[in-house]
Amino acid sequence: MNIFTFVVAVLLWITVAWRAAKVWRKGQDRSLWWAFFGLAVMMTLRMPPGRALDQWTGVTDLSYLLKHLIGGVLASAALLAFLRKVSGASDGPRTKRRRIVFACATALAMSILFFAKLQPYETLSIFADPVARYVFLAYTLLFLGYLTASLLGGMRVCWRWGRNSSGPALSWGLRTIGVGLAAGVAYAVVRAATITTRMHGDGLFPGAVDDYISTALLMAALVLIVAGSSLPMLSLLHSWWTKRHALLRLRPLWRDLTQATPSVRLHAPRGAVTEHLNPLNVHDRLYRRGVEIRDAALALNNYASLALRKRAQQHAEARGLFGTQAAIAAEACWLAAARHAKLRGAAPGSSVEHRPAGGGRDLRSEISALTQLSDAYHSDLVRDFTDSEDRLMEPPA
Template structure:
């Protein structure tokens, strides 16, 4: 037995599922979709406007319920048209529902058209445009359905046979598919951003672990295990931001363990391996950071204060993490290992 028919029999209310389908799948869903579009598009929403939309939705739902229980009982939907009074109540009920649906969809189309050109990223922009196309298909569905019901009340319908039902169903399915596809695009973009940040977080862990091991005071929290790090999907953005800060703080703490002479040798070492410009500067920074870490582990005393200028970085998280990732790759390269081994051999006679 279909769930709708089971509900009707359980409540002893004929076609109650028909009313609930329109109230939940129509009025509530369209109101929720409009609120969602306003949220993701960044449109401002005054409290008075929000209350007005809520009252409009509630008034529509109340009027539909009154018409349903006052005039559309105890008829089943196919037999309503045989009663002269009930069929006009059914027409009013249908036009009220479709009118609210059309108004909501048109409001959503305006939002999509306005904010689709001013959104923060291509995924959101195209997502809103696709949703707008789906809403336009929904408006077309509502218009065709309203015309079909009206013409059936007074005659044989707009199209011959069941053609109007096929057209309405096709428009409704197109609307649903486009709306689902459009609303999924921003979520896919967020998922891609999350995956990118999580990859960077895990990729920077070895560098972070090495540097903060000798400068534990820069850590905000106690280190977590590798398994916990991999399995925890929460707060990836904040954790990545904090990891970048702690790496930079650790480098600053190790700064006085790297003399100007050491930095010069590191720069010459990088250039001797064919690097130049920013690549050479990043490799040189990785060289003296690794050497400074070894010096602190040996218990060496810090030298005089040296100005610390990171080889790369930027004002936003993306450019900063990009620079730190390059630093991490250089830090774990053979070039840096060769440099630190040579520096350690120079320090052995002094130990």
């Protein structure tokens, strides 16, 4: 379990560092960050740094108390607050104060029991003292009781609001956290039964089997909580990746059209490498790219006569296309021909009403339509059409 404990601790600290840049810089709700911070500290104190802290402070088993206060009381209270907020459950000031008072009273009682009677014994030596072991039992049951109450409250929130959340990522995230909290409750029950039965016996199972079981349940709870809280972020990452892919995919069409109509560009064009390496403001850049493509098409509109559009439509239909596919292909054909005409210095013709072949009211449908236009624009069908139009424009020999 030592290697697994180390891996889980590293994952928790990575999560703490990853979320810190966001919540502390932007001033967002920090309850989840505090929950992961408490869990990360708890897992760290289970390893050699915990023994080093005991030796440095000279307080026997101080790490034992701190991992319960920080990783148990603080983390579970913060996680419950986060779950209630993200699920939309409303808490009044009185409810919030009651939860804070309950957590502080539990932490104070645990500290009093720890320093009053559980010192200077080490954890394994407490059972030799008849009074200290019952104080230890009270300390343990107090901690596990608070932990169980908090986890059960979190489970109710997860299962209730997981069915009514705003999206699948949040729904599955809450349900995964709920399973993790259930594993945490099982850990608390097994741990309480183990400590109680050790008062007059060897525990639930022979040897250290009960310790292995409770540790496995604790690790499972932590992994599931981390995974569940990360699912909404994975959904955001997927959205970012999809938009970035669309941004780069539309670059060739945007470059060609705005080369002929540079006035529609809000900013000077950047190199392809720079754009590939820039991960920021993908949504805004994609939105602007779509606007500039549409503006460029509108600017090229007067360079595409009705006769040109009719030839483009006939060319698309001659290739076996029909309906929306033919309309998109025809638009790509006359856009390419109009671009060539403007770059040659041709004079604009009479105004023609411009109706895009595709598009939508939201960014997703608009980008989908522009992607189809881009694919058609760079197809052999359009190249054949522009070649034929260029031959028509050549002066007779």
